[in-house]
Amino acid sequence: MADTFRNLPNSLALLFALVSGALITLSFAPFNLWPITLLGLTTFALLLKEQPRNQVLWRSFAFGVGLYGAGIHWIYVSIHNFGGAAPLFAAFLVLIFACFMALIFTLPFYIYGRWFSYHRFALLIALPACWLLGEWSRTWLLTGFPWLFLGYSHVDTWLAGWAPVTGVMGISFILAANAGAIAELVWHGKAARQQKPVVISAITLNLAFWVSGAVLSSITWAKPEQTPIKIGMVQPNVDQSTKLTFNEESTLAALNQLRELSTDLWNNDWVVWPEAAIPTSLTFHEALPFLEEMNSKAAAANTALFTGVIYEDRDKQKYYNSIAGLGEGYGFYHKRRLVPFGEYVPLEDQLRGLIEFFNLPTSFIHLGPQDQHGLIAKGVRITPAICYEIVYPDLIAQAAKETQVLLSVNNLGWFLDSIQSKQFMQMAQMRALETGRYLVYSTNNGPSAIIDNKGKIISQSNSFTAQTFTGVIHAVKDWTPFMITSSGPLVILCTLLLLALQLPQLYRKQPD
Template identity: 45%
Template sequence: MATATNPTTREILHRWPGDLLALISGALITLSLAPYNLWFFSLLAITVFCWTLRGLSNRSAWCRSFFFGLGMYGSGVSWVYVSIHDFGYTGIPLAIVMTFLFVSFLALVFSLPFYFFQRFMSRSRFGFLLGFPAIWVLGEWLRSWFLTGFPWLYLGYGHIDSWLAGWAPVTGVFGLSFIVVITSAAVASVQQDFENLNKRRYLFSAISLCTVASLWLAGLQLQNHEWTHHTEADKRTVTLVQPNIPLEIKWNSMYRPAILRQLRELTDPHWQSDIIVWPEAAIPLMYHEATDVIEELEQDSKENNTAIISGILYDDTQLMAYYNGIVGMGAADNIYFKQRLVPFGEYVPLEKYLRGLIAFFDLPNSIIHAGPNNQQGITVGDYSIAPYICYEIVYPDLVASNLGDAQLMVTISNDAWFGKSIGPLQHFEMARMRALENGRYLIRGTNTGLSGIFSHKGEIMLQGTPFVAESITGNIYLTRGVTPFTLTGSKPTIALCILMLLLAIFFQRRQLRVAHLPL
């Protein structure tokens, strides 16, 4: 029996050691993602998180969830410090404070749904097993659009190489997250049964574990299914130009001739390729200033029947608006404007109050306008390419909804903003997931890396060397057909989670009502 001097493990976890354990568990999520790719740590982290929430008050559960989120985002996205300090010209003390505030805000947004979970679902066994995965996935979905969204550190990304990858073309990344969390919740529930020696519930535990095991096995089987198809005639050769231009000189007019010369030197040996891709804002000029550059590229690419695709900043002189765009030249046609912008990097939230306070709020590109919805992609002869710029590729439903009848996807980026941190590697992994979800080859061209090509199965077919100026060449295939995820997006998964949420609330209310019935 526990005494004041000999508390039980459960009583200890109700105090600050439980918060510390939640903090450490949250940090383990980062190990399941790129570049570490130790996917089993996500299962361990969520199981421990479930365990530390048991028996807490609503307020304590919210606090415990905040510590978990603080560990997850503190370890997983602390690379924003590089942008704030190295390229936002913010002093070290202020950069540390701003990074901590950013991470804390993300942790707060993460934690709020768990107050709701603890109050309305956690006290019922069915409520816990149904409610916990539902509230987790709905939280991930919320973070994909709340305040324009920050869809980072989703559990499903860590399983792009596990058995669960087979579910990605069916459910998308949210479905993978769901299976991870319901697996961990089932394991935590079994642990509780053995701790309480409650043999009446062992059968329920066995059923729940068999159910989640079947989901993993189904994922393994789904990996063998071909949702989209291609033939040898659909083969195309692609060259990715990675100029590795330092951000410090990118928009300095003194370096403009040298930058353009380097781009041409990396491109000229590869005019035999079907497609050549330059990275985000590769041309260091506004669109109306780059007429001569574009005309020269148009002429060379048409002579070689090559499609060249490049990022460029487009200035609408009539509307006094600036857009982050992708332009097709030569055999390629059309221009696309980025729809999802990066806060502070491309626009300043609350600009009226923040602009001018510190250098970070006055980054040179933070004047970009969002492009319109329902834009056409880049056309190349009789096929089309769905374009995405930088941040856009991390939005699962945006990518699926904008795919249309495109047979290929391209994304361009400039991850130099995050230096030699894990941020670009996480970005690379998320692009892989988009290729797998939609059954399309995906070309990823960047300024400093990682540039590469992913197959319609999310496999890495070609990968460049980070922070090296180079051109790399590989093959892609135009693919036909659609995956279930492309057709429906995340709607079925989100609808299932909402249904499970309602059932979880129902089961807890029913259990509490039965518990108060007179004998």
């Protein structure tokens, strides 16, 4: 098989890489066909083996275009339906974004193509190391876009046991190692028998990852407290177009709906409203009469109320996408990871006004301070995450050290009934699994959910219905190993593995 892949025409290789990347999407929610991950990644590994650097880069780029073109095609909905872009132009912008993400995806494979493509352990060690470094870089480079990490496809398999230990990227590393081992066997075919010790070691190690994952799944790293916390959530299901109209009638209707839907929820310990529950036409100060009324009702019922709201810092003349605590809920939290174009406009002077999408009325938000503390509800400390923030593994893991429960408030109406909401909840489940914390997952359009400390959905609401939703959670004080280490040790390990592979070659090049 080596000659087949080594001599594959470049045009055909690029097509295979594109399709392989696109197929990865089927491994995530709502499809959950996790074996597709190994199929697509194994094909990708074979396409990179013993190829010159320029071919490695082109094939990596093609794989990235397929991965992001298929995996995040749902941004078309936001650009076209709410950004006012014509269908063809919206599709073009999606392609541009996919190509941009593919360029970032390709960066670590420059290292692979430059030094490791022909190495004996290219597939077994260099490939998974480069893959993990790539996922890690996408959590921070240009503020980060940590979407479509391979590990998310295994939130319900044996490998999920690794999440509290290594985080989602550790699972991605294991999957890349699995695919590299399979690709190595395919590459050598019958000749693999001549490398019997290496082959047996690789197979044994990869099987050990799965078996040990099953064992780790049985461990409760962070034990929940016995006292139940009763949660009531309001899911307003306000149409996104209505949210963007900013007229008095729709604003009053939204406030009245919140008032009415909350009437039967005040017997809960917490009542949670989603992101932007208070219409963005009103800032916190402008909505004070209504909020004071709700504060009084929550306090009288001994209930903590949390709501999404735009907060205006009048001294600094800044606006924040925030969560406010009322009644027995205390604190403000301002969002620390903003959505490009949705909440701020990169290259604002050049892009604003070009099309409606670059001039959305919500794209005026400022970045919240990085040193914020969480919210508090009746003595329980909470890690808040506003929408996009829940997809950042290290951000949530570090914040959870000081808290006992995760709270995610979201407005996913920008993407209607696309696969985005399913992917997003799957990532939220991984955060609960990584931190061993219960997660209160509140959305405007649904589904809203209660997720336990094992990342399992205990119960959830229906999508695109205005309804209330209740459940029970428990506070958790202990830390998981991942909360202690975050992704740092994995990044160091992969860097050392690549250096270890390259050092012998560097040594041989030293003059006598």
